Amino acid sequence: xxxxxYTSGLTLMxxxxxxxxxxxxxxxxxxxxxxxxEAKTVPGFQGFSAERGxxxxxxxxxxxxxxxxxxxxxxxxxxxxxxxxxxxxxLAPSANAERxxxxxxxxxxxxxxxxxxxxxxCAAQEKGDVLTYLLTVKK
Amino acid sequence: MLIHYQNLFHAIAVAVFAMGMAxxxxxxxxxxxxxxxxxxxxxxWKQECSSCHIAYxxxxxxxxxxxxxxxxxxxxxxxxxxxxxxxxxxxxRFLVSNASNRWSTSTAPLRITEGAWFKREHSGRETxxxxxxxxLVKSPSNCQACHTRAEFGDFSESNIKVPE
Numbered sequence: 390x391x392x393x394x395y396t397s398g399l400t401l402m403x404x405x406x407x408x409x410x411x412x413x414x415x416x417x418x419x420x421x422x423x424x425x426x427e428a429k430t431v432p433g434f435q436g437f438s439a440e441r442g443x444x445x446x447x448x449x450x451x452x453x454x455x456x457x458x459x460x461x462x463x464x465x466x467x468x469x470x471x472x473x474x475x476x477x478x479x480l481a482p483s484a485n486a487e488r489x490x491x492x493x494x495x496x497x498x499x500x501x502x503x504x505x506x507x508x509x510x511c512a513a514q515e516k517g518d519v520l521t522y523l524l525t526v527k528k
Numbered sequence: 529m530l531i532h533y534q535n536l537f538h539a540i541a542v543a544v545f546a547m548g549m550a551x552x553x554x555x556x557x558x559x560x561x562x563x564x565x566x567x568x569x570x571x572x573w574k575q576e577c578s579s580c581h582i583a584y585x586x587x588x589x590x591x592x593x594x595x596x597x598x599x600x601x602x603x604x605x606x607x608x609x610x611x612x613x614x615x616x617x618x619x620x621r622f623l624v625s626n627a628s629n630r631w632s633t634s635t636a637p638l639r640i641t642e643g644a645w646f647k648r649e650h651s652g653r654e655t656x657x658x659x660x661x662x663x664l665v666k667s668p669s670n671c672q673a674c675h676t677r678a679e680f681g682d683f684s685e686s687n688i689k690v691p692e
Contacts, residue, residue: 472607473581474666497611504608 417482417489421520428513437514442522445515450507456519458506465528481526489520558635558644561587561628565681570622572615578679580609582672584640585681586626592636594623641668654690664691 421437428434446456446464458471465484468477479485489495503511511519564587577583586594598620602610611619637643650668660668671678677687 470580474670475579475581493612501608501610504602 414490415492417520417524420489420492420495421517421524423492424513424517424520428517431512431514434514437517437521439518439522439525442518442520446519446522452506452508454506456502456506459502464523464526481523481528483524483526483528489523556644557631557633558637559628559630559632560643560645561626561630563587563681564683566626570619573619573622576611576615576619580607581669582679584671586623587628587681588640589628589643590631590636591624591627592634593638594620594627596636596638598623639669654688659690662691 425437428437446460447462449455454471459477460468460480464481465479467479469475470477478487480488482488499516500510503509503515565585574583589597597604598616601616602608640646646668655674659665665673671683674688674690675683676689677683
């Protein structure tokens with residue numbers, strides 16, 4: 390009897406522990422592969438490039454800010470919001486385990502930041518290139 | 529002649545003083561709420577509205593201002609801060625139901641820093657014009673540069689430290 394009590398208690402604890410995780414926790418690679426499925430629907434897709442991602446990330450696209458204006462050149466280090474000055478935790482997954490683990494959050498910020506920096510939403514190709522680049526950044 | 533000048537000076541001084549005191553009715557009615565922040569805060573508001581700046585306490589603005597702010601998040605002071613509809617609805621409800629309860633006029637500024645009470649509180653000796661140009665302050669919107677507990681909705685005098 391006592392044993393059943395214990396085991397069910399344990400199960401409850403495990404279930405509660407799981408429930409405390411973000412709703413759809415994923416790894417950066419899982420997120421990359423869903424971006425890839427989207428990119429593949431565009432004819433002529435030839436894979437992602439970290440080099441292209443780095444250039445996209447570091448250059449301006451006709452507007453005031455580039456991605457580095459807030460996330461800095463070194464994405465393994467802390468960034469700073471270019472207009473408000475608020476600190477931003479590192480963007481590279483190697484330096485911040487929470488990055489690219491919540492697909493909804495990733496989509497939300499790609500939309501916002503691409504609108505601010507490029508003046509439109511980013512294509513799957515661009516997002517995949519950027520994430521491929523960020524995955525090469527070492528701590 | 530001398531007396532004449534003195535009188536003139538006096539008159540000017542009185543006029544300047546009166547101008548400073550007389551506040552258009554609408555401005556006197558722009559009062560921040562009490563309390564500024566309820567004990568029970570909404571987790572989504574805290575998370576979503578604190579990623580680019582501190583989450584500004586709901587009592588800092590009237591309900592109509594919050595409706596306007598929340599209605600224009602895709603172009604929010606020059607940046608895209610858009611949210612999914614259900615997130616936006618939940619946050620708007622929290623802000624509107626805890627908005628300033630002492631704002632007795634129909635004015636609804638988009639910025640806290642445009643409100644009459646804000647200007648009144650920040651025109652004293654402790655905040656001379658030069659203070660706003662200090663790089664450690666950057667902008668009046670950076671409440672936490674001086675109010676060390678601003679992110680908890682605490683603006684009490686005991687927690688103010690203006691950077692030198």
